[in-house]
Amino acid sequence: MIEGDITKTGTTTLALVCKEGIVLAADKRATSGYLISYKKFDKIINITDNIAVTVAGTVSDVQLLAKYIKAELKLKQIRTDRENTVKEAANLLSMLVYSNIRKLSLIPGISHFIVGGKDESGFHVYDLSPDGSIVEVDDYISSGSGSVMVYGVLETLYKENMSIDEGIKLAAKSILAALQRDIASGNGISIVTITKDGIKKVISKEIETKIEI
DSSP, X not given: OOOSSOOEEOOOEEEXXXXXXXXXXXXXXXXXXXXXXXXXXXXXXESSSXXXXXXXXXXXXXXXXXXXXXXXHHHHHHHHTSOOOHHHHHHHHHHHHHHHHHSOOSSOOOEEEEEEEEETTEEEEEEEOTTSOEEEESSEEEEXXXXXXXXXXXXXXXXXXXXXXXXXXXXXHHHHHHHHHOTTSOSEEEEEEEETTEEEEEEEEEOOXXXXX
């Protein structure tokens, strides 16, 4: 991550592929260097009725790219008169990320997205790295500074064909592990599911750190 006074998401995000759909999860902290600049940043964004992304990187970049992709997918749906596939959304967003990181700027355009969604072919998760590369994921993926802790939990406890409820519990356990050790992640947890019924926010919990005297 870049140093200085630029607001960025220190970040822990993840996606899990389950039997009945997908679970996305993230913490809520945004940082400016060593300053916690915002404690309620929503790092899971809906870009269509059936596709959502987790975000990590420089806040201004991830917010702008999320707005771009949301608008482009809506226009594409109107022009083609059909729902966008998850692969189409991921490919289009990866091109925006690729262009963003390579433009001349005093502030590097760092952005990392995990795309999860459903279409006629089923449920899909794609990892979009800050360099614009794209990989489809069939089990789990994590991004951000807390991902090291998350992978330790997922490598041990993830299993194929787990239920959505099991996925929610594992996602919470994984994010909480990162919150215990990663100083750039914290202040709460958000969990979203994507099933045959669409996108649903199942947990949005803030963690208080106030000290009573």
